[in-house]
Amino acid sequence: MLYDFGVLQKEITQWEKEAGHRAESIGESVCGRPLYGLWMGSGRETAVILAGFHGMEWITSAVLMDYARDCLRVPPPVRVLLVPMANPDGVEISLHGAQTAGAYAPQVRKISPDPTRWQANARGVDLNHNFPAGWETLRKMEIRAGILGPSPTRYGGEWPGSEPETQAVMRAIIDSGCHRVLALHSQGEEIYDDVGVGMQPPGTRARAQKMAKSSGYTLKPQPQGLASLGGCKDWVQMALHKQAFTVEMGKGQNPLPFQQKQDIETHMVPLFADFLQPEPVAPNEKL
Numbered sequence: 307m308l309y310d311f312g313v314l315q316k317e318i319t320q321w322e323k324e325a326g327h328r329a330e331s332i333g334e335s336v337c338g339r340p341l342y343g344l345w346m347g348s349g350r351e352t353a354v355i356l357a358g359f360h361g362m363e364w365i366t367s368a369v370l371m372d373y374a375r376d377c378l379r380v381p382p383p384v385r386v387l388l389v390p391m392a393n394p395d396g397v398e399i400s401l402h403g404a405q406t407a408g409a410y411a412p413q414v415r416k417i418s419p420d421p422t423r424w425q426a427n428a429r430g431v432d433l434n435h436n437f438p439a440g441w442e443t444l445r446k447m448e449i450r451a452g453i454l455g456p457s458p459t460r461y462g463g464e465w466p467g468s469e470p471e472t473q474a475v476m477r478a479i480i481d482s483g484c485h486r487v488l489a490l491h492s493q494g495e496e497i498y499d500d501v502g503v504g505m506q507p508p509g510t511r512a513r514a515q516k517m518a519k520s521s522g523y524t525l526k527p528q529p530q531g532l533a534s535l536g537g538c539k540d541w542v543q544m545a546l547h548k549q550a551f552t553v554e555m556g557k558g559q560n561p562l563p564f565q566q567k568q569d570i571e572t573h574m575v576p577l578f579a580d581f582l583q584p585e586p587v588a589p590n591e592k593l
């Protein structure tokens with residue numbers, strides 16, 4: 307079983323029937339595929355969970371859609387926006403090859419003889435290197451590593467926020483007025499809560515520690531080099547000053563086999579609960 311864009315669309319249609327309301331489109335990919343946003347829950351806080359930033363990491367979309375169904379049975383304690391597949395073109399390229407990239411198919415073929423290792427969007431920009439969060443510093447590191455232009459992975463684009471998928475995610479996060487953001491990747495069974503520039507918003511570490519404890523995943527310091535800066539979590543912390551976390555789900559080599567989904571969910575369901583738990587109300591805030 308593979309989790310491609312078509313499977314996602316079928317599951318979203320089913321979710322809409324059960325939820326009684328439509329998913330929204332928060333924007334479009336380079337190739338015109340919609341980026342879906344699923345709203346649910348209610349409460350005084352708002353949270354955003356996103357998955358499928360990287361082509362090979364489609365298992366994160368499958369896990370998040372399972373969670374969307376769970377939320378229909380047990381509504382979350384806050385308002386939640388789920389974005390299950392932020393990079394549908396990248397997922398399609400990694401699962402079905404270059405021909406799914408439309409006008410960009412020749413370039414995909416040229417730079418990636420083996421598209422099963424594809425992580426970027428259709429233009430060869432790695433969305434998690436494209437957010438305006440220390441982008442210039444990261445770009446210099448990419449150039450030193452020999453990543454000069456479109457690439458299956460780790461190319462940050464021509465300018466920060468250049469890609470329609472990045473722009474859609476940024477706009478959705480800003481418009482949601484959310485209090486915190488969780489970005490899902492695979493793999494490593496790790497949680498990241500820090501950008502490493504001394505800008506961690508209050509409550510971040512305590513929440514990350516709870517998430518680590520309930521999931522059994524390891525809370526790690528911000529990585530150095532090409533895995534630092536330019537990511538969704540980095541931008542949320544640095545530009546919006548909100549709590550933001552990256553979770554690397556599962557263990558093994560990407561793409562993780564679909565059969566690992568159930569095991570991942572035994573770790574992720576308690577982690578989601580801790581991520582969505584409302585902040586404690588300060589005594590002077592009580593009515």
Ligand SMILES: [Zn+2]
Pocket residue numbers: 359360363434490491492
């Ligand atoms: Zn990733």
